Amino acid sequence: MVLMEEFKEKVLGSHGSFVITEPGKDCARICYFIQGIVGKARYVYGCYDYRNINFYSGMDVAPELIAIVLDSKIYICNGFPFNAWHYRTKGIPLPEDIFMFTDIIGSANSYVRDVAFPEFYSNLKICDSTEINLDHCLAAARMAVFSGGDSYGVPEYHDMFKEQDIADMMCGFMDFNKEVAKRLEEETDRWICRKTIDIKIQELTENPEIVMSWEKAIADGLRSVNAKLVTAEFEVDGKKSAAKICPDTIIKKMVDDDYFDYYNFSTDKRGRELLKELGAGSSLWSENLLTCKDIGKIEYRGKILYSRDE
Numbered sequence: 332m333v334l335m336e337e338f339k340e341k342v343l344g345s346h347g348s349f350v351i352t353e354p355g356k357d358c359a360r361i362c363y364f365i366q367g368i369v370g371k372a373r374y375v376y377g378c379y380d381y382r383n384i385n386f387y388s389g390m391d392v393a394p395e396l397i398a399i400v401l402d403s404k405i406y407i408c409n410g411f412p413f414n415a416w417h418y419r420t421k422g423i424p425l426p427e428d429i430f431m432f433t434d435i436i437g438s439a440n441s442y443v444r445d446v447a448f449p450e451f452y453s454n455l456k457i458c459d460s461t462e463i464n465l466d467h468c469l470a471a472a473r474m475a476v477f478s479g480g481d482s483y484g485v486p487e488y489h490d491m492f493k494e495q496d497i498a499d500m501m502c503g504f505m506d507f508n509k510e511v512a513k514r515l516e517e518e519t520d521r522w523i524c525r526k527t528i529d530i531k532i533q534e535l536t537e538n539p540e541i542v543m544s545w546e547k548a549i550a551d552g553l554r555s556v557n558a559k560l561v562t563a564e565f566e567v568d569g570k571k572s573a574a575k576i577c578p579d580t581i582i583k584k585m586v587d588d589d590y591f592d593y594y595n596f597s598t599d600k601r602g603r604e605l606l607k608e609l610g611a612g613s614s615l616w617s618e619n620l621l622t623c624k625d626i627g628k629i630e631y632r633g634k635i636l637y638s639r640d641e
Contacts, residue, residue, distance in 0.1 A: 335413045336426055342375055342400055362412060363387035365394055370502030373400040379412055399432065401501045406432040436497050440490040443511055448488040451515045457527040468528060472535035473586045476542050477550035483533035486525060546585050552629055552636030553578040560597055561636065565609055566627040567619065572608040574601045581623060590620035
């Protein structure tokens, strides 16, 4: 802890190189720091050794970037020499005017993700010439209805900036606002396409004809509980059989209008038994494929989530 305070005093007090000796239980640690002007900022490089007080005279010594200084504030890039993790794990605030460089990167990306990108996205105009895969949109709309969520909103944005970007900004080689605008502008076509498709999906979710009433009843029942597995009872030509299955599997089968195979159930063994008991096929070319239409009842811990007869 003391090392960081002394480091701050030395860095803010001069632009030259300096040595800090940190006493230890068995031996002292000698830390050597070098400073250099880079644009508007100052880079502080450092290295350390034990016992050998003149180690930094070695021609093979390779100092690493420790911190960047800008406007009398120190941004720690390499916290290892200061045991910086102790500040985080013990909840100790960093000394005044000292910040972790990673926090600055996080703040910059958070601003883009939470402020700049949503504003950019909301101002985009959809394009009528965008090619739309209607099957994909229909599947996405059905999934939105079954999940009870909103299919349209501001998409999640990736981290825009990396370490070097922020360093370049501190040095005055890159302007933050101009760079944000430039990078978003370069992605305009991509996001116009995404927004056009999202709005089409939203329009489809408002069409009651995209899902059957029994499909919605199944989805509503599954959403009413937080279950990893439910018991689904199937009925085919008067024959009934039940097995445990993941709710998400049922939803996915409804979305894709797909059939059930043995491996879709909680165990392959029970899945094979169920198909055999119902006389259902297990390949695309089989007859009597088992689908969600064949579900007669779904239960979870004795509670009926869906019943075809009700």
